[in-house]
Amino acid sequence: MLCIVFNYASFFEQTVIRREKTKEATMEVNPVRYSLRQLRYFVVTAETLSFTAAAKLLHISQPSISTAVADLEVSFGVQLFIRHHASGLSLTQAGRDLLGHARNLLKNAEELQLTAREMDGGVTGSISLGCLVSLAPPLMPGIISRFVRDHSAITFRTTEAHQDVLLSGLHDGSLDIALTYNLDITDGITFTPLLSLPPYVILPKTHRLARARKVSLADLIPEPYVMLDLPHSREYFSALFDAVGTRPAASFRSSQPEVVRGMVANGLGYSILNFPLKSSRTVDGEDFVIKRFKENVNATTLGVALPSTMKPREVVKRFATFCESYIRLLHID
Template sequence: MDHNPLRYSLRQLRYFVAAAEALSFTAAARRLHISQPSISTALADLEASFGVQLFIRHHASGLSLTQSGRDLLGHARNLLKNAEELQLAAGELDGGMTGSISLGCLVSLAPPLMPGIISRFVKEHAGIAFRTTEAHQDALLGGLSDGSLDIALTYSLDIADGIAFTPLLSLPPYVLLPKTHRLARARKVALVDLLEEPYVMLDLPHSREYFSALFDSVGARPVPSFRSSQPEVVRGMVANGLGYSILNFPLKSTRTVDGEHFVIKHFEDNVSATTLGIAQSSGMRARRVVQHFAAFCEAYVRELHVQEEHKANA
């Protein structure tokens, strides 16, 4: 059988990714500790091998990626990671799992979820390194698409084409109230009872629309009195009496960093839950270490849910 030899090298792909991230041959050459002409020549050869233009060269202002360059960037990153995994796999034949994982997490989920998962995982796999990113949904999905993220922990909100989402846990929303609020002693809270109350909004893309849409069943949406993109600030505002808020992920503490307290109440309405899960690019085969971590995340989250149910029923 006739096999066409590869007409590009891993070295050229490394240069391509570095230049795409820096958008400058000079900056990429500095990062890679090579000369600027070397990287420029290597990437011109790569473009000739591929038969497509990867960069638009701007004489005074660096580079920009062509559409072809953007389309190939994620594949190049993935191929380099797989090449790294092959080398690591050879070293693992007489040792433990090693490698690196680029992990993204929705910013509102990161504080209560990400540290525990990473801590438990590295105790079992000391050779694994993590690069973490906490961001809003659009940035996470973009990172998965361009290959800068291997995996993300997030909600099932507006999952884009090309993203595979593995659902792990259904999370109904709940209300946060100041401990002195008139509804703080209620067993459950009705949406309609909150309409005239000051609302502290978690101001993140997709999340703000989801929480506001919960009120469509009662005919009006709340107007936020305060907004913050930081969950801890939202909880602090509630605890300090500025209004109520709505969140999804279970909290183990009702005390804020400034020492104040809030209470948590469930809705008596039939409100739609969102789903916590694992997001990955569906167009790129996950490396073995990422597959192993995804399975670990699934087991961790399900164990966390069982613990919360036992606590609630105790």
């Protein structure tokens, strides 16, 4: 009887061992069947929705990238793109679901390489930086220039866009960090406020209010208004006039701050801006004047936005810290 029990126990032990060996053999037979290169091709193709455009960005042939994506679809067992005859591509639902994961995996792979390099004392990597389009000309070049002086191995991929695009980029992982205002910040984004910026009015230098020390909101109601036509910004500027009971109607509008300044300088009306300017001359050589408001108007807050759903890479954390120091030291009149 004892012998039978012992044999049964031995048989059970051998069965467990065989099962573990089978698992190991299965893992060896079915390794990961896709590469980081294929993931990179997939992400760029998803961003451009064109094999041809992706191939140009990646400096490879179009057949190479389409083959790599097709092989990736076979490896995943799902279709990533719908191929439209002569009209590009669109992502399937599976493609949309996997895109964020692919971006994260590529960033983690880059982080691993950076960690290895930093063991030798260097700091390298790339940063996908977004900036509100109205802030980009006076703010972004100076920040990048000063940061790369001490971190010459860092490269940047920049996006200048309106607020909705920036927030979307932070959510889907196409942006690492954004410089923007605290306008309609959504869940999933961490915003660090750095600098309060009260709005001001700009006027043609020959305007009847150009010699006034400060300007009242009510004084501007009958004047032609040149609107900076950006989502969130236009609502913010218009809402300033709620204190006097009437919002201005835009006589002219543009989504480009330099065009708005040019229209004002050429006598087409006034406008309202936030970020302080070091020059009151436009690119066509015309001048405008800058005036503060008499009223205590609501200021916007400039800051740094990061996705809260992803841990920032070390290089992004260093740049965010640098941005905080740089912006807090800006001279605001």
